[in-house]
Amino acid sequence: MFESLQERLSGIFDKLTGRGALSEADVDAALREVRRALLEADVALDVVKGFTEKVRQKAVGAQIVKSVTPGQMVVKLVHDVLVETLGSDGVGLNLRASPPVPILMVGLQGSGKTTTTAKIAKRLQERDKRRVLMASLDTRRPAAQEQLAVLGRQAGVETLPIIAGHTPVEIAKRAMSEARKGGFDVVMLDTAGRLHIDEELLAEAASVRDIARPNETLLVADSLTGQDAVNLARNFDEKIGITGIVLTRIDGDGRGGAALSMRAVTGKPIKLLGTGEKLDGLEDFHPQRIAGRILGMGDVVSLVEKAAQTIDADKAKKIAERMKKGSFDLEDLAEQLRQLQKLGGMSGMMGLLPGMGKIKKQLDGVDLDNGVLKRQMAIISSMTPAEKRNPKVMNASRKKRVAAGSGTKVEEINRLLKMHLQMADMMKQMGRGKGMFGKMFGGKGVPDAAELEKMQAELAALDPNALPPELREMAAGGTLPEGAKPAPALPGLGSRLPSLGGLPGLGGQPFRGFPPAGKKR
Amino acid sequence: MSGFLKSLFRRNRDVEESPQAAAMPEAIAPEERRGWLGRLTQGLAKSSKSLTGSITTILTKRKLDQTTLGELEDALIAADLGLATTERIIKAISAGRYDREIAPEDVRKVLSEEIAKVLKPVEVPLDFRGQKPFVVLVVGVNGSGKTTTIGKLGAIAQREGLKVMFAACDTFRAAAIDQLQVWSERTGARLVSRPPGADSAGLAFDALTEARAEQADILFIDTAGRLQNKAGLMAELDKIVRVLKKVDANAPHAVLLVLDATTGQNAMAQAEAFAKTAGVTGIIMTKLDGTARGGILVAIAERFKIPVHAVGIGEQIEDLQPFDAEAFAEAIAGGGG
Numbered sequence: 116m117f118e119s120l121q122e123r124l125s126g127i128f129d130k131l132t133g134r135g136a137l138s139e140a141d142v143d144a145a146l147r148e149v150r151r152a153l154l155e156a157d158v159a160l161d162v163v164k165g166f167t168e169k170v171r172q173k174a175v176g177a178q179i180v181k182s183v184t185p186g187q188m189v190v191k192l193v194h195d196v197l198v199e200t201l202g203s204d205g206v207g208l209n210l211r212a213s214p215p216v217p218i219l220m221v222g223l224q225g226s227g228k229t230t231t232t233a234k235i236a237k238r239l240q241e242r243d244k245r246r247v248l249m250a251s252l253d254t255r256r257p258a259a260q261e262q263l264a265v266l267g268r269q270a271g272v273e274t275l276p277i278i279a280g281h282t283p284v285e286i287a288k289r290a291m292s293e294a295r296k297g298g299f300d301v302v303m304l305d306t307a308g309r310l311h312i313d314e315e316l317l318a319e320a321a322s323v324r325d326i327a328r329p330n331e332t333l334l335v336a337d338s339l340t341g342q343d344a345v346n347l348a349r350n351f352d353e354k355i356g357i358t359g360i361v362l363t364r365i366d367g368d369g370r371g372g373a374a375l376s377m378r379a380v381t382g383k384p385i386k387l388l389g390t391g392e393k394l395d396g397l398e399d400f401h402p403q404r405i406a407g408r409i410l411g412m413g414d415v416v417s418l419v420e421k422a423a424q425t426i427d428a429d430k431a432k433k434i435a436e437r438m439k440k441g442s443f444d445l446e447d448l449a450e451q452l453r454q455l456q457k458l459g460g461m462s463g464m465m466g467l468l469p470g471m472g473k474i475k476k477q478l479d480g481v482d483l484d485n486g487v488l489k490r491q492m493a494i495i496s497s498m499t500p501a502e503k504r505n506p507k508v509m510n511a512s513r514k515k516r517v518a519a520g521s522g523t524k525v526e527e528i529n530r531l532l533k534m535h536l537q538m539a540d541m542m543k544q545m546g547r548g549k550g551m552f553g554k555m556f557g558g559k560g561v562p563d564a565a566e567l568e569k570m571q572a573e574l575a576a577l578d579p580n581a582l583p584p585e586l587r588e589m590a591a592g593g594t595l596p597e598g599a600k601p602a603p604a605l606p607g608l609g610s611r612l613p614s615l616g617g618l619p620g621l622g623g624q625p626f627r628g629f630p631p632a633g634k635k636r
Numbered sequence: 637m638s639g640f641l642k643s644l645f646r647r648n649r650d651v652e653e654s655p656q657a658a659a660m661p662e663a664i665a666p667e668e669r670r671g672w673l674g675r676l677t678q679g680l681a682k683s684s685k686s687l688t689g690s691i692t693t694i695l696t697k698r699k700l701d702q703t704t705l706g707e708l709e710d711a712l713i714a715a716d717l718g719l720a721t722t723e724r725i726i727k728a729i730s731a732g733r734y735d736r737e738i739a740p741e742d743v744r745k746v747l748s749e750e751i752a753k754v755l756k757p758v759e760v761p762l763d764f765r766g767q768k769p770f771v772v773l774v775v776g777v778n779g780s781g782k783t784t785t786i787g788k789l790g791a792i793a794q795r796e797g798l799k800v801m802f803a804a805c806d807t808f809r810a811a812a813i814d815q816l817q818v819w820s821e822r823t824g825a826r827l828v829s830r831p832p833g834a835d836s837a838g839l840a841f842d843a844l845t846e847a848r849a850e851q852a853d854i855l856f857i858d859t860a861g862r863l864q865n866k867a868g869l870m871a872e873l874d875k876i877v878r879v880l881k882k883v884d885a886n887a888p889h890a891v892l893l894v895l896d897a898t899t900g901q902n903a904m905a906q907a908e909a910f911a912k913t914a915g916v917t918g919i920i921m922t923k924l925d926g927t928a929r930g931g932i933l934v935a936i937a938e939r940f941k942i943p944v945h946a947v948g949i950g951e952q953i954e955d956l957q958p959f960d961a962e963a964f965a966e967a968i969a970g971g972g973g
Contacts, residue, residue, distance in 0.1 A: 157900035159714070160710055160713055160714045223898065224779070225778070225780060229810075256815070257818030257819060258812075258817070258818055261810075261814045266810045311927070337779065340898050340900055343897075343926065343927055343929075344898075364778065366863060367864075368864075368902065368905060369901075370902075456867075
């Protein structure tokens with residue numbers, strides 16, 4: 116659905132390649148696209164305006180570095196301003212006060228306050244060795260207090276006993292006094308969801324704040340929020356006074372423009388990100404990551420994390436070993452296809468890959484995930500073990516048999532075999548360790564957080580000339596839809612994705628295996 | 637049964653006081669009751685004020701030129717209509733009027749009419765006649781308001797004298813079952829549940845079997861919130877649908893997608909994915925009582941043409957209101973207040 120900024124800009128700047136500095140007209144043209152990209156990413160309109168102005172000032176007259184195109188230059192500038200606006204990393208929770216330190220959680224209904232409360236409590240207790248008491252002040256939503264109690268048991272964090280009929284203010288008082296008596300370090304106060312224009316409930320939250328005098332008042336907000344993000348952040352900040360923002364559902368596939376909106380209007384740091392429903396799904400905020408996502412540059416970090424979570428490391432290692440030796444058979448291919456399916460299929464993955472947006476768009480409507488993958492796996496399942504190990508034996512009569520057994524056609528089998536052949540060839544080459552791409556197979560495993568951040572940062576300043584030649588050839592080979600250059604992503608992925616190497620579609624070339632998808636559109 | 641239909645989703649803009657309202661336990665001290673349009677526009681007025689204001693200032697004695705259209709475009713974007721839909725509407729407005737002077741009221745009217753044109757075809761009441769039990773599967777991302785919506789729907793149905801059952805198939809989120817339990821006590825609807833962590837598809841199967849045996853009129857199946865990009869969770873939803881079909885080949889008879897009005901462009905992806913996996917038959921948009929205008933619904937209507945049944949404009953049972961394309965459009969265009 117979305118086009119990345121890079122793709123949009125490349126069109127505008129194609130004719131400009133090679134000029135010395137960005138003129139005002141160039142910048143204006145580019146900024147129109149920047150505006151569109153930001154709006155599609157749900158950045159609030161007012162924020163977009165201020166933002167593009169900032170970029171304009173930096174961009175006009177900026178010298179274009181030789182190795183990059185003007186489009187890339189602008190993307191880099193935009194990315195930098197985004198990171199700057201989103202704020203620096205690692206603004207942790209401020210717990211510097213005499214215990215018990217209160218933390219107040221506020222937000223709209225359904226933004227994820229209760230889950231986030233439990234996540235933070237668990238982290239403080241397990242990682243930071245603080246004793247935490249949680250209390251739910253949500254007397255409105257049915258079973259909200261029970262929800263926190265259940266989460267408390269799951270997280271091993273104590274919760275304030277529920278007394279029916281208590282008002283939020285009474286619960287807050289009781290929580291503070293119990294925490295003092297019980298020697299707790301931190302008290303987390305989870306409040307009822309409320310609208311940012313509900314004066315009555317905002318006043319109630321303010322009185323809770325006055326009683327608890329929280330060190331931190333965190334606004335919990337859904338990262339999928341649209342233009343309204345500015346209103347809600349501004350109102351909560353004005354009426355209750357927030358000290359930071361927690362963005363939830365960052366594991367969704369939204370573009371996260373709300374982060375920029377809220378940060379820009381409140382000036383308050385985004386402190387944490389909630390990902391997933393499990394209680395350890397809490398991450399520190401890193402502006403680079405969100406910036407890349409807003410620009411549609413893909414979220415390689417997410418991809419790598421997802422891959423790390425989903426892919427069976429042992430199996431992947433075995434396949435990688437076999438690839439190195441050049442003995443990549445159909446059984447291995449089937450395994451790769453299965454893992455690809457687990458990752459959310461081709462389109463799920465391409466959405467996360469920088470530069471892949473265009474391919475994804477062109478493939479929209481082609482049922483890659485459920486259609487092609489399933490059929491390919493069915494074909495392989497219909498083969499005998501000997502055929503899987505040595506696909507060369509597949510002659511016409513065997514193909515007919517397999518086609519009948521898998522409910523496919525002989526052409527599809529031919530296509531699959533050709534794809535396998537090409538992949539095996541490519542892997543053999545890479546196995547020899549040529550170029551950065553080759554390192555994929557010698558990787559050392561799952562990268563740590565710092566490395567991931569670095570990778571994401573690298574994406575902003577990519578130089579297409581740094582591409583390994585084999586990839587450039589592939590992209591130029593005409594087998595990919597025009598303009599689809601998966602390559603820029605790959606240097607960043609390079610050494611760290613040992614297990615993903617063989618996934619069809621990742622390298623570009625295996626797309627030859629899907630002619631109906633690639634060529635028609 | 638058509639009584640429920642008429643009552644919950646009648647077109648009449650004035651909601652009459654239901655005589656049984658007082659019988660509802662929590663019932664939700666019906667403060668001063670306003671008509672649907674009144675309530676919605678009141679909710680939206682807070683937000684559309686700025687929009688109205690901006691349109692007025694833009695257009696007083698001005699020509700409908702490029703600058704003006706650009707500013708109108710901004711106003712629609714700020715309502716979450718998304719770029720493509722906004723641009724199409726702006727084009728429609730400028731057609732034949734370009735460079736002519738136009739009064740601010742007329743622009744609002746045209747704007748609202750253009751939006752209503754898109755929404756009118758999807759203004760479809762929820763029809764659950766002809767099936768017993770009528771199975772309603774409720775889906776959506778986390779925190780969109782599924783359980784609350786089921787509670788409200790169930791309360792209204794029960795009030796209409798229908799035999800209602802709830803199936804607590806959100807066996808994942810902590811206390812989700814308890815939350816539906818409270819709604820079941822409030823409404824008198826029977827709850828079918830299992831301990832947390834139980835298989836939701838199995839529970840759906842049993843609930844439908846039970847609903848048949850007990851001759852329930854309507855069965856609401858609550859599901860766990862899931863982000864539409866999680867393949868595993870979507871597969872689980874697919875399984876619930878498949879399993880229901882084993883009991884009744886036509887079930888679920890309605891699949892309701894609950895969308896949060898504050899959601900931005902991602903709502904499109906939600907509509908697409910849930911429609912693909914669960915075969916969404918209708919949308920309910922919640923949380924329209926804030927400042928969010930839910931303009932993404934226009935984009936969804938334009939692209940997917942999924943019927944919209946109702947909107948949630950508050951926490952009370954009565955705050956679940958039939959969807960009214962004109963009112964919704966007027967509220968976005970800022971003409972209703």
